[in-house]
Amino acid sequence: MIVDFRPHARLRDRVPRDITGSVSPVLEALGEExxxxxxxxxxYDWVQYRENFRDVVDVRPILSRAAPGDDAFEVAVDVRRGAGLPLRELTAERLRxxxxxxxxxEDWGPTRESRxxxxxxxxxxxxxxWEEASGQEYEQALPGGRSDARNRDAAADVIRDLFAVWDRLADTGALPEELYVVELGVGNxxxxxxxxxVFRDLDHVHxxxxxxxxxxxxxxxxxxVLDLARENVAGHAARVASYVAEASxxxxxLGFxxxxxxxxxxxxxxxxxxxxEVAHLAGRTYRVETRACLPATGAAELAAALSASPVEIPALVGELLRLGPDGLAAATPELFPGVAAAVDFWRRTWSMLRLKERYVPLGALDLYALAPSVSGEMLRPLLESGGDIRMHVSNGALAGFVDSLTLLHPFGMLVCHDLFVTDVQGYRTGFRGPGKYDGSVVNxxxxPLLAHVxxxxxxxxxxxxxxxxxxxxxxxxTAQVGD
Structure with missing residues (x-):
């Protein structure tokens, strides 16, 4: 048996967590079973997101390439939420x-295809x-109640770097007449x-x-979202164009x-x-498969509120995701007398949504496409960096990153502010998602993978x-053409 207690910084607080008190009840439950x-x-992870897709205790099968009798399993405990709870009883409940x-x-499948x-x-x-129902704008749900992207000093730093490049090109007659800047995921x-x-102000001085x-x-x-953004930048309308485009x-x-x-x-x-997500456990490589679900008690509560049957809930969720809350209310007025009722169903479903997980043997890395034109072989140095590890593949981010690099002028740059694991060891020391930010997913x-590619x-x-x-x-x- 292997015990992996992730050394999150919160475990070293002035009142540290009782590691023995977290492990012993789980061992007792395993013995009883x-x-x-x-x-x-x-x-054992410190799951930092108060809203996430995990229970306090989860059991995850580790499937074998050989006979089913060789399968193993993982018991995962959220140390933050588990404090003071009956871990022995919770573990026994999950095992049974x-x-x-x-x-x-949904059925089992790769996490990137999950509902x-x-x-x-x-x-x-x-x-x-969603904002009307919650009473707050989405930025208020972020840590600090706003996005760091709105920082004027950060924008000024990037703009001054642009000016320095453009000055050099202009002095040699190599600066194009049109100076393109692209923002992906413009939000509001x-x-x-x-x-x-800031650009206009600095250029006036420059x-x-x-x-x-x-x-x-x-x-x-x-x-x-683009319509909202255009209203927000109306003062710069002559300088702005908008495009419906996937960040990935x-x-x-924008190929032109x-x-x-x-x-x-x-x-x-x-x-x-x-x-x-992929994992390297005991020398073998796995892909994490997931299956979205609701607790049976939660599904029964949703059904009771609609005077429906719990067996109808998966189909109603499917209709919600296909039609959106407005369309769901229009299509089933007998269940949802208005859009507000459909949004309430959406919010309640989201709050209790969970992911069951299992590890499935991945096979040859070169047969696993991380993104268009990016082979799974790019994962090998990270997965085989020493010791067991589980990490995100960041397929959507990687695809968008590679695609964006092809847009760059030889003196262009890509700048991205985000939640990055910057060292492989970061995946061995803490939980990195998925979590819930209001109604969206965060990982x-x-x-290291983006940098390697x-x-x-x-x-x-x-x-x-x-x-x-x-x-x-x-x-x-920051990504620029290397010297």
Whole structure:
């Protein structure tokens, strides 16, 4: 048996957690259930997100390539929520769990294909309805109640770097007439407005007329969000264009700009894109498969509120995700007398949504596509860096990163502020998602993987702490063509 107690900093507080008190009850439950301890892994994490997709105790099968009798399993405990709870009883309950104890919303599959991402998409497309029900804008749900992207000093640093590059090119007659800047995941346009305001002010002082040549392209997959953003930057309308584009596939829309963009700016977007997880355990490589579900008691409560049957809940959730709350209310007025009722169903379902997990043998890495044109072989140096590890693949972020690099002018740069794991060891020391931010999904981004792929493409990729706020977890990734 292996016990992996992740050394999160909170475990070293002035009142440290009782490690023995966390492990002993789980061992007692395993003994009572006569589990084969040779096939058991115990994993203890400090799950930092108060809203997430895990129970206090979870049991995860570790499937074998050989006979089913060789399967093992992992018992995972959330140390933060587990304090003071009867861990022995909770563990025994999970070990005895039957299919009828939960209501499944999907079959087993890679996490990046899970329905949690359909919920995530619906959150951004129906954001106004969610905000009206919650009584707050989405930025208020972020740590500190606002996005770091709106920091004027951070925008000024990037703009001064642009000016330095453009001055050198202008002095040699090599500066293009149109100066393209692309923002991916523009949200409500607050960041774009800050950037454009600061750009105009600095250019007025700089005196080289770059503002008049600027072409600022705002991109988001939601037309509704883009409409809000355009209102927010109305004072710069002549300098701005907007495009419906996926952050994971910007070249689908912006391919005509390959090699011409001086700045691709991304903030708090990559952590909100679909991702798989992979693991290297006892010398074997696995992909984490997930299955979204609701506790049976929770599904019964939802059904009772609708005068429906619990067996109808998966189909209703499917209709919600297909139609959105407005469409669901219109299609089933006998259950949802208005949009507010459909949004309430959405919010209640989201709050209790959980992910069951299992480890499935991955096979040859070169047969696993991380993103278009990126082979799973890129994972090998990270997975085989020593000791067991579980990490995000950051498929959506990686695809968008690779695609964005092809847009860059030879003197262009990509700047991204986000939640990055910057060292492989970071995956061995703490929980990195998925968590819930209000109605959306958040995962830390696999920085070492992005850097490895970027460097193979000839780019210098660096990580620096975001220096314009006190503390916090935001890191700045910068990618430029290497020397």
């Amino acid at each position: 006569r589990a084969d301890l040779a096939r058991v892994r115990l994993v 769990e039957k299919a009828g104890d939960v209501v499944f919303l 949690i991402w359909d919920f995530n998409t619906m959150y951004w497309s129906a954001l106004r309805s 346009g607050n960041q774009a407005r800050v950037f454009l305001d 005196g080289r007329g770059y503002y008049d040549r600027l072409r600022y392209l705002m991109c988001d997959y939601s037309q509704h 596939r910007p070249c689908d829309v 700009l390959r090699g011409r963009v001086f700045l691709v700016y991304v903030s708090n977007v990559y952590d909100n894109l679909p991702t798989d 830390w981004v696999n920085g 970027g460097r193979r493409m000839g780019f210098d990729v660096r990580f620096t702490p975001f220096r314009h706020t006190g503390g916090g977890n935001i890191v700045t990734l």
